[in-house]
Amino acid sequence: MFEKVGDASFIKGEHEVLKFWEQNSIFDKLRQQNAGKPKWNFLDGPITANNPMGVHHAWGRTYKDAYQRYYAMTGHELRYQNGFDCQGLWVEVEVEKELNLGSKTAIAEYGIDKFVDACKRRVLKFAARQTEQSIRLGYWTDWDDPDTLRLLASKIGTEEVVTITTPSGKTESGTASELVARLGNAEWGGSYFTFSTENNETIWAFLKKCFRRGKIYRGYDVMPWSGRGGSAYSQMEVADGRKLTVHKSIFVRFPLVQNAASQTSEVLKTSEVSNANEFLLVWTTTPWTLTSNVAAAVNPDLDYVKLRSKRDGSVYYFAKDNLEYPRLAKEFKEGFGRTEWSWPTGVPKLKSIAQIFKEQGGYEIEATLKGSEMIGWEYTGPFDDLPAQSALGGVPFDPRVKDKCGKACHRVVDGGRDFKGNPMVVAGEGTGIVHIAPGCGDVDHTLGQQLGIVGIAPLGEDGSFLDGFGPFTGRNSTDPATAEFVFEQLKAKHLLVNVEQYPHIYPHCWRTGDELVFRLVDEWFINMDWRDEIKEVTESIRWLPDSVNGKERELEWLTSMRDWMISKKRFWGLALPIWVEEYEVNGEKRLDFEVMGSLEELKSRAVEGWEVLEGHTPHRPWIDAVKIKNPKTGRLMSRIVDVGNPWLDAGIVPFSTTQFNTNREAWQSQYPLDLVTECFPGQFRNWFYSMLSLATMMMWDEVSGTALAAGDSPETSSPQPSRPPAASALPLTAEQKRPFKTLLGHRLVMNEDGQPMHKSDGTAIWFEEAAEQLGVDTMRWMYLAHNPAQDLRFGTRHKDKPVTIETPDGPTDHTAEGLPVCEVVSKPADEVRRQILIPLWNSYSFFVNYARLDEFDPLAPQVPVEERPEIDRWILSNLQALIATSRREFENYNTPGVCSAAAAFIDDLSNWYIRRNRRRFWRSREASDTDKLAAYQTMYEVLVTLAKLLAPCAPFVCERMYQNLVVNGLRTLERNELVKWLGSELDEQSNWAFRLGFKRWPEKWEVPADNNSAVYAFAKNSCEDVPRSVHLCRFPQPDWRNDHDDGDMEGRPLDPELNERMALAQLVVKLGHKLREEADLRVRQPLAELRFACSDPWRRIAIERLADVIEEELNLKKLTSCDHLDDLVSYVYKPNQKALGPKYGKLLGAITQTLAATDPNTLAPLRRGESVTLKVDSGRTGSGQESQPTEVVLLPADIFITTQQAAEWISTDERGVQIALSTHLTPELLQEGIARDFVRQVQQLRKDANLEIQDRINVYYSADNGDVTVALTNWSEYLKTETLANTLDALNAIPTDTKSVTVGNAKVTIWIEVAK
RNA sequence: GGGCGUAUAGCUCAGUUGGCUAGAGCGCAGCUCUGAUAAAGCUGAGGUCCUCGGUUCGAAUCCAAGUACGCCCA
Known part of the structure; x- marks a missing residue:
């Protein structure tokens, strides 16, 4: 049975869900579940592991997680690999600061080896930190254990043998340096690190190809220095x-x-x-x-x-x-x-x-x-x-x-x-x-x-x-x-x-x-005269969002860029595999150089110093010791001391992380990758550029047939069978060379005013500051709903307002780095919470709390959809539309489309479906009440489906809904019964079966001797697979009766007509509210009649069919369909330009004028669907003569009819529907209005007294207004039913501390007591 | 200087192939409803659709010029 739902407490709930996921290894189960299914390959752009994450990192990471969750729920095997950018000046700068080294010479004196180890330590430290932050965001991927990373960091530079368990479960031992060099390899799993030997060596392979094509050169150039x-x-x-x-x-x-x-x-x-x-x-x-x-x-x-x-x-x-x-x-x-x-x-x-x-x-x-x-x-x-x-x-x-x-x-x-x-x-x-x-x-x-x-x-x-x-x-x-x-x-x-x-x-x-x-x-360059090849590859990629013109921007950069300077005279980074000898012949300077394509090649060529490198990563200073022989001179060649441009590190990852060098078949099944997403300003000339360039060069000498087959069928992501080499190997097409199929860019996170946030002036918002104050579901929705082509105005960090936040480790007022935690105010986040998450939660809690009272059983036989009331079929039809839209937009990589459709649906659910159906849930329990059952079943399906649909976007709140609605909801046994039956406490697995009400029958359980027990019978009969987490569910499919692969295609198709009908009813209600507003008539005051007229017979019938909905919503006694409202209103006729323009062209202006001057009575037949002929004077012709009037036949479709005035009744119109509302109040209507006011006041008192919704009460009142007394007497039965009152009595002895309230136009004092 | 983009309500932005009285959210004002309460709904005020030409029966939308702003390049 469902658990009672209280306040949303989003942030607390998120921590509980994180714990649940971890304790139950939900992510591992998801991977097992999808193993062997068609592949969908996301490639993560490496984040610089140099500082903790801010909210600006969370945008891209939310995309990454949401799309991976969607593709997992639609049954794909994913790579699940995060990346850390590790090498380069960014890290050196921070380490220099840490070690208080001010210059290059200071580093050299400190020792390059110690300095490089310090850089590795820093990277590991922040990789661990960012891993924890990402997990808090709900980012599911194959994370390394942060403690393992920290352990490795602490042992870097020592010879101590460390033993670790890799994410894939292997146990490995070695020095920290050895282990760190292999992080992220395919066997171990876990995040890739660009300082890994594999990554560096794959860049060597790239540079070797450049060298073989003669593109590497040492140049003298004037550079910024x-x-x-x-x-x-x-x-x-x-x-x-x-x-x-x-x-x-x-x-x-x-x-x-x-x-x-x-x-x-x-x-x-x-x-x-x-x-x-x-x-x-x-x-x-x-x-x-x-x-x-x-x-x-x-x-x-x-x-x-x-x-x-x-x-x-x-x-x-x-x-x-x-x-x-x-x-x-x-x-x-x-x-x-x-x-x-x-x-x-x-x-x-x-x-x-x-x-x-x-x-x-x-x-x-x-x-x-x-x-x-x-x-x-x-x-x-x-x-x-x-x-x-x-x-x-x-x-x-x-x-x-x-x-x-x-x-x-x-x-x-x-x-x-x-x-x-x-x-x-x-x-x-x-x-x-x-x-x-x-x-x-x-x-x-x-x-x-x-x-x-x-x-x-x-x-x-x-x-x-x-x-x-x-x-x-x-x-x-x-x-x-x-x-x-x-x-x-x-x-x-x-x-x-x-x-x-x-x-x-x-x-x-x-x-x-x-x-x-x-x-x-003097620096080393790659001659980029092969830019046209890169441009072709660029052309073959889908660049999103469209409005950014990413492809054009990239092409423009490729046109205007210069040769790529790849060297940097620093310490921490890729060791450029270039060995040189400079010498003079006859006074002329010569430079011989060679590029090593792999460590193996280097080893085979090394003539001295290999023993220094052995056991170390191929970084400075160890690699500098290795010398090779110059075949031309026979003398030694030394490595240039430069390290590489860090964009090489990030650009090679489509190859280094897909086993290009080690397992061609595995690589083929992943290349080209399906999606890359990153914050785009700057990346056109950085990461995107480097990936495109490196891929183009890497694929330059590959040939089709032997090299790859992935490009053959770019639309499918299923693994390609490996094929024998083709007889005639063909050069690769751009589509085969491209590193990824789609690139989704997004802009920057800004402060409230649209200005950049800076770390230096305290305006940058740290991730946990936002997460623990705003909630990550809120943040995720905000990111996913936002247009990626525009900057996101996140909000403001009030650096003068320190706050304490709750974390899993207890309250804290500072970050792990010791920075104060400050108040974060985000208008867009508040809006998301107020408009999306709270209405969703309220809808869910409304359902659960009544379903509990009524002991609603989700497994009860379904009321056939055709037999459910129209409004049920309406919301289910909308749900179908939402499923289809969500799938389409996720696959277009357009989460704003998903979010806006979902927001509209949630609004319909909470502000129309639930409001209109509340009374169905309030009715007292009767077994034969199928209408009530239909309401529960409808809402149950809506909420469960919604939880699945939105799980990629708001994974926490959806998990909480799912756990209660499905996991608790399907549980039909009480725990103590089971414990009694088993004769022992529950272990973890049986506890789970228990929660499912025995829906999954564990093999290891022994069937009790008394297998006639009711418990066993039930369990055996309902052996069905219910996923343990919403994230293990299939993403909902449109038109399927349920979520199981049982081939049951009996649909619940979209009913566009029904949706249109309901939209009309909503329109009439909206207009009615507007009229009430104008006439100052509150909704609690019943009104006698609303009349409407509509020339379109279909729409007229549609409104008639929903009369009860409209009457109830507008508190009307009667809704009357009329041919016309002529005696109540007058009409205005306006031309439908879209219809008339093509027919009459230039005459349209004259028609418009004539129409305005024509007696409305002449045009009245139009309202009955008949046509009208008008004589239109088209004005002067070109020759200046009076032209003959033209006869124009106006069809009903040519004219818009609007209501203008009202007499006695009040009236209005919209979209061809005219309504008129009676404002005449009879004594009976007035009395009923008083009664409804009274009920409302009593309900408020119930609420103030914190009564349970089923508590019964006695009601007392004191009124000195005769009308009120009469009304309350006449309506006493109604009043007692509505307020669950046993008695309703007028008393003159008013207790103290009561207040008088307004009922009708009178003051009345009301008080209540709980009935004994 | 060149390229690309943008210009619509106080703010942030929609506006699909030209066509009905140019929309939404926020903010503001007022009201309503509340057996969903960290609620919610409705109504209202507020717009020279940057300017000027052109095409067209008809332009926020298409074309040209200009202005302003943004990004990229130089």
């Missing part, structure tokens, strides 16, 4: 660290070499030319780069001016449009595009160039010329005295330009165009003459390469000037004092024109916050 981090940043990382910064920018002048101008410019030849004192005007925000200036670029098509300063007669050249250009005028007013990027206070508005020269004594424009005329002019650089400017071949030496030096290259050059064809030099900011330092900027570097001029790279690894830069040597490039020093020098040389404060968005190191500089570096 962090001086403190000692590392270059890739294009991807830079975008994450942009900040608004104020730099000192300067206008500086480069003296032109005498006669240079007049030599080339046609314009200047003919004008009065002064050969002295002519300058290029140049502007820069990075003054330190002037030391390394080599050239000055112009746009040949742009107009330039020759300006003479009146102060000293100097002449300046710069772009004409820049003279008056309002520099950063928009930014001054509106900021730089983000709220935190408003114009910095204290920074003055920028001056235009004209203004600068005016302030310096005025100017005049002497001539205008094209940029093309300036190309080739020679100038003198600002720091030509530095030795570096005279170094042949530049700095560092480049043999291709060994005869040139920096200062010999100083010329005006064409800035050229970018890859899209846009000019690199444009008017606007600056001067239209761009200072080019090929060693200090990426554009400069590219241009320098094109022009064949030398480069001067001034900075060392720490961001300071190298030798050869005179007084600059040793100075740090980002130090403001260095800029000041540049200004001093320029001033002394009379080259400084103006210094100003210049705010702009500048890249910063996202970890230290330091400014990045552009530095010439």
